[in-house]
Amino acid sequence: MLILARRKMTDRAAQRALTEASDRITAMGVVQRRLLHDPESRIDLDAFLHIFCADLEKALGIPIACHGERLQALDSQTISSIALVVQEFVSNAVEHGARPDAPMTLTVRMESRGFDRGAVIVEDDGKGLPPDFCPGRSLGLALVHSFVQSIGGAFDIRNRPHESGVIATVEFPLTATGRRRAP
Numbered sequence: 001m002l003i004l005a006r007r008k009m010t011d012r013a014a015q016r017a018l019t020e021a022s023d024r025i026t027a028m029g030v031v032q033r034r035l036l037h038d039p040e041s042r043i044d045l046d047a048f049l050h051i052f053c054a055d056l057e058k059a060l061g062i063p064i065a066c067h068g069e070r071l072q073a074l075d076s077q078t079i080s081s082i083a084l085v086v087q088e089f090v091s092n093a094v095e096h097g098a099r100p101d102a103p104m105t106l107t108v109r110m111e112s113r114g115f116d117r118g119a120v121i122v123e124d125d126g127k128g129l130p131p132d133f134c135p136g137r138s139l140g141l142a143l144v145h146s147f148v149q150s151i152g153g154a155f156d157i158r159n160r161p162h163e164s165g166v167i168a169t170v171e172f173p174l175t176a177t178g179r180r181r182a183p
């Protein structure tokens with residue numbers, strides 16, 4: 001439906017907004033389908049992210065290296081919020097960081113942070129953030145902010161210190177007790 005609506009649009013900004021909305025709905029569908037078999041159970045983030053990155057790789061046509069530490073299993077709400085944040089980071093890298101003359105390298109890795117927190121880090125070697133970058137002014141990172149808040153986590157996005165490209169991080173509690181209750 002959104003794709004049909006997009007075909008009728010002449011305004012490029014409106015077309016782009018509809019494309020992004022349709023990509024987000026597709027990503028949510030992929031996440032929900034992957035988690036559907038047992039919504040109550042706890043799921044290994046690393047196993048899930050490997051499958052999710054393979055899906056993104058296919059959809060975007062760009063190789064994504066996915067690796068890292070094995071973290072404790074998480075509930076499906078946390079997994080789906082993390083997956084949607086990763087999808088925003090990855091699509092930003094492809095949309096805003098890619099150079100026409102060089103293929104992009106994208107990495108998704110998991111890390112433990114202390115005994116009760118974990119992190120997923122998405123790194124690209126693209127153009128980097130624009131000088132006037134201000135997080136939260138546009139929809140993608142505003143959505144990231146709300147997904148991250150819902151799991152009591154935090155996110156950070158910055159240029160890589162020594163090379164070109166961006167490093168975007170989502171950090172989250174591994175246990176429900178580390179999570180703030182929704183207001």
Ligand SMILES: Nc1ncnc2c1ncn2[C@@H]1O[C@H](COP(=O)(O)OP(=O)(O)O)[C@@H](O)[C@H]1O
Nearest residue numbers: 092093096097128129130138139140141142166
């Ligand atoms: N990996 C990246 N490489 C380069 N620029 C980025 C990257 N991620 C985010 N940005 C910058 O941050 C801005 C905000 O991102 P976002 O909130 O997702 O909005 P949108 O993708 O709709 O422009 C982007 O417009 C872009 O300038």
Ligand SMILES: [Mg+2]
Nearest residue numbers: 091092140141
């Ligand atoms: Mg975006």
